[in-house]
Amino acid sequence: MAIRTEQDGWGLRGDSMQCAWCESKKATNASATCYWELPDGTRAIEIMSIPSVQCPDCGMEYQEETLVEEIEDQLMLIDTKPLPNTLTYKELMDIPRFLKKNYFKL
Ligand SMILES: [Zn+2]
Numbered sequence: 001m002a003i004r005t006e007q008d009g010w011g012l013r014g015d016s017m018q019c020a021w022c023e024s025k026k027a028t029n030a031s032a033t034c035y036w037e038l039p040d041g042t043r044a045i046e047i048m049s050i051p052s053v054q055c056p057d058c059g060m061e062y063q064e065e066t067l068v069e070e071i072e073d074q075l076m077l078i079d080t081k082p083l084p085n086t087l088t089y090k091e092l093m094d095i096p097r098f099l100k101k102n103y104f105k106l
Contacts (some may be wrong), residue, residue, distance in 0.1 A: 002025065005012045016023040016028055016081065017053060017057060018063065019031070019053065019055035019057065019060065020053070020060075020064075021055065021060045022055060022057055022058040024055055024056075024057035025056065026052070026055065026056050027053050027054060027055040027056075027057075027059055028054055028056075029047075029051065029052070029054075029063060030049045030052045030053065030054035031049045031050060031051060031052060032046045032049075032061055032063070033046060033047065033049070033050070033087050033104065034046075034047050034050055034063070035047075036071065036075070038075060038080045038083075039072070039075050039080070043085075045080075045083055045084070045085055045087065045092055046048070046085060046086040046087075047071070047087065047088070047089055047092060048086065048087070048088045048089065049065075049088045049089050049090065050063055050067070050071075051063070051067060051089065062073065070093070071089075071092070071093075073089075074092060074093055074095070074097070076096040077091075078095045078096070078097055078098065079098055080091070083095075
């Protein structure tokens with residue numbers, strides 16, 4: 001079933017964006033909770049309120065690649081041992097890094 005919407009209405013909304021999967025223009029910002037495996041593979045933590053994109057047309061909810069990289073980098077650069085099993089994206093990104101730069105990237 002196709003639902004027609006007014007093109008202009010979506011263009012004016014600041015929070016709508018293009019879906020990377022189906023190219024629908026109706027994708028919006030959302031926040032998601034994801035389980036994330038730690039780089040050392042010892043356990044997975046639950047990260048809440050991750051900025052995400054949600055698409056009503058294809059049903060995808062995903063994180064942009066740059067954001068996934070940010071989280072991966074952060075997990076590489078902080079001491080993950082004292083991390084709680086559940087925290088928010090912001091709490092995770094606020095943890096000070098113990099390495100001055102990312103040695104894992106060339
Ligand atoms: Zn889509």
